Amino acid sequence: MRPARSRPRRAGARRGVVPPGPWPLENVLNALPGFRVKSDFGLFAGECALYRPKQVSKPTNFSEQPPSLPPRSPSVRAVSALRALHWREVSAIQEIWLCEGLCRSGMVSCAGDLLAVVVWVCFCGVRVDLRKVVKMVKICCLGAGYVGGPTMAVIALKCPAIEVVVVDISVVRIAAWNSDQLPIYEPGLDEVVKQCRGRNLFFSTDIEKHVSEADIIFVSVNTPTKTRGLGAGKAADLTYWESAARMIADVSKSDKIVVEKSTVPVKTAEAIEKILTHNSKGINFQILSNPEFLAEGTAIQDLFKPDRVLIGGRETSEGQKAVKALKDVYAHWVPEDRIITTNLWSAEISKLAANAFLAQRISSVNAISALCEATGADVTEVAYAVGRDSRIGPKFLNASVGFGGSCFQKDILNLVYICECNGLPEVAHYWKQVIKINDYQKSRFVNRVVASMFNTVSGKKIAVLGFAFKKDTGDTRETPAIDVCKGLLGDKAAISIYDPQVTEDQIQRDLAMNKFDWDHPLHLQPMSPTAVKQVSVTWDAYEATKGAHGVCILTEWDEFKTLDYQRIYDNMQKPAFVFDGRNIVNVDKLREIGFIVYSIGKPLDAWLKDMPAVA
Numbered sequence: 001m002r003p004a005r006s007r008p009r010r011a012g013a014r015r016g017v018v019p020p021g022p023w024p025l026e027n028v029l030n031a032l033p034g035f036r037v038k039s040d041f042g043l044f045a046g047e048c049a050l051y052r053p054k055q056v057s058k059p060t061n062f063s064e065q066p067p068s069l070p071p072r073s074p075s076v077r078a079v080s081a082l083r084a085l086h087w088r089e090v091s092a093i094q095e096i097w098l099c100e101g102l103c104r105s106g107m108v109s110c111a112g113d114l115l116a117v118v119v120w121v122c123f124c125g126v127r128v129d130l131r132k133v134v135k136m137v138k139i140c141c142l143g144a145g146y147v148g149g150p151t152m153a154v155i156a157l158k159c160p161a162i163e164v165v166v167v168d169i170s171v172v173r174i175a176a177w178n179s180d181q182l183p184i185y186e187p188g189l190d191e192v193v194k195q196c197r198g199r200n201l202f203f204s205t206d207i208e209k210h211v212s213e214a215d216i217i218f219v220s221v222n223t224p225t226k227t228r229g230l231g232a233g234k235a236a237d238l239t240y241w242e243s244a245a246r247m248i249a250d251v252s253k254s255d256k257i258v259v260e261k262s263t264v265p266v267k268t269a270e271a272i273e274k275i276l277t278h279n280s281k282g283i284n285f286q287i288l289s290n291p292e293f294l295a296e297g298t299a300i301q302d303l304f305k306p307d308r309v310l311i312g313g314r315e316t317s318e319g320q321k322a323v324k325a326l327k328d329v330y331a332h333w334v335p336e337d338r339i340i341t342t343n344l345w346s347a348e349i350s351k352l353a354a355n356a357f358l359a360q361r362i363s364s365v366n367a368i369s370a371l372c373e374a375t376g377a378d379v380t381e382v383a384y385a386v387g388r389d390s391r392i393g394p395k396f397l398n399a400s401v402g403f404g405g406s407c408f409q410k411d412i413l414n415l416v417y418i419c420e421c422n423g424l425p426e427v428a429h430y431w432k433q434v435i436k437i438n439d440y441q442k443s444r445f446v447n448r449v450v451a452s453m454f455n456t457v458s459g460k461k462i463a464v465l466g467f468a469f470k471k472d473t474g475d476t477r478e479t480p481a482i483d484v485c486k487g488l489l490g491d492k493a494a495i496s497i498y499d500p501q502v503t504e505d506q507i508q509r510d511l512a513m514n515k516f517d518w519d520h521p522l523h524l525q526p527m528s529p530t531a532v533k534q535v536s537v538t539w540d541a542y543e544a545t546k547g548a549h550g551v552c553i554l555t556e557w558d559e560f561k562t563l564d565y566q567r568i569y570d571n572m573q574k575p576a577f578v579f580d581g582r583n584i585v586n587v588d589k590l591r592e593i594g595f596i597v598y599s600i601g602k603p604l605d606a607w608l609k610d611m612p613a614v615a
């Protein structure tokens, strides 16, 4: 593929007709092998003229088959439809009629198909008035975060005929998305962004312009837990969502589909719908719920091959039309049987329920891990035996220091609050236990560390390996490492931290920030407070562990499995301890080296048996 070229827009060119900004169609066409868009007229005015490549000669004999479309064309159906027609008939038909006719007959069902037809017709040397035949879909996403950025990048990659613009109120974040150093670390993300940025994927702070031009608006902004007022500590704070909705209503001049991508309480769509319709100036807004199920660390893989895409909409004909429009976007790469459509409220509850179920599995196995330690059983063996039951399954049964991440706790608290508001205290209490066990697991871990070291870590150096909430991400939101470090600092430990993806600045902010403050846009978080003095951060595991009394493994990074533990042992104070919060080290090998090892839910070292830790 030839790299997409960008052309500066001619100032003032054909005002009133020219769509603002470069039309992505030009980039799409230029990216097709053998095509070059004539640059001195046309596209900005809605016309398309192509130079046919020299090596392809125009068919002079009309009985010849028309040239085939370039490989990987977005349209298979349209091509086969056209191939079924005789070439002479095709060329005799008015090309506009051809395209409109194909649309009406249902043979062409989306912009991608239509684009392919246009390309095909142009290839045959025919000029087409694109204003009449192509209605390009334009997507705008509010929020360039962990969800908005990767999700939109994948949509842009899979739908080259759709223009995708991701906007954010954070200037720094957008600048990072436009640089070589993306603001989030996610395996495979760099490659996806590189392939489509500047072609049909754009990052911008010009929010109002792109919202007003978009056909479909995804809202993927923060939905933090409220820290004050009604529902504090549980309910979702919808400030950012509401301000986004009001802005959409303000700047819109054409009908829009507004898609909830953020995780929101049930019935949020109804509230948003009210804001939009009460301020709509006659514009039709359709609200859809399309919760995101990606997992950080495997986001790109999850987006490429989702278990399911869930779309909830109103059961009216307008609502169903909107559902179909969004379904058509995903249908570019997601098999139809994986796209589930439902009503708005079911979609909203499904997201909260899915996260609650996942977190509940972790708390269940963690609860069993405490029992295993007390009885001498091995939680890994127990989890394996339990997971072999096909009704239960093996995934998400690893005992650990606890779950983290931006979603699980927040979504469960939200669920608890909604249950309470709906007069269901028993249900609320049930889900609250999932969080209680998670907190119990973290304090149990800290108590093990302190109890093993003669009941005090005051002035002792504790090395922390891993700060992110899981491997393959730099995300530290609600990471168990924060609570474990705070617990150790409470006992006056000196902590030395190494994580391959997390910066010192981030760690210092996390340790000094109040609970839930992290879930606000970067520039609106409380100013970075003074650094915690007893904490140092290095970029080297051996440096972090040098001279330490104990090592706590808090993230399951693969590289921690293959560290030279003999070298680490040799450079530590004795007795040397390893507290494995992710069950990744070879316990027997480490004990052979001389370490006293604590591994969650595993038979205890004799040393630890004598020093029981109660949370």
Ligand SMILES: NC(=O)c1ccc[n+]([C@@H]2O[C@H](COP(=O)([O-])OP(=O)(O)OC[C@H]3O[C@@H](n4cnc5c(N)ncnc54)[C@H](O)[C@@H]3O)[C@@H](O)[C@H]2O)c1
Pocket (backbone or CB within 6 Å): 142, 143, 144, 145, 146, 147, 148, 167, 168, 169, 170, 173, 207, 220, 221, 222, 223, 240, 243, 244, 261, 262, 263, 264, 292, 293, 294, 295, 296, 406, 407, 519, 520, 521, 522
């Ligand atoms: N992170 C995940 O794994 C995940 C998975 C599924 C769902 N979610 C949900 O998706 C939503 C977003 O999560 P995230 O992890 O991407 O958050 P994030 O904090 O990484 O990103 C949110 C972005 O929205 C921006 N923003 C806030 N208000 C805005 C506005 N009015 N206009 C434009 N931009 C605005 C912020 O500056 C921020 O960059 C949350 O509701 C979250 O619960 C997250």
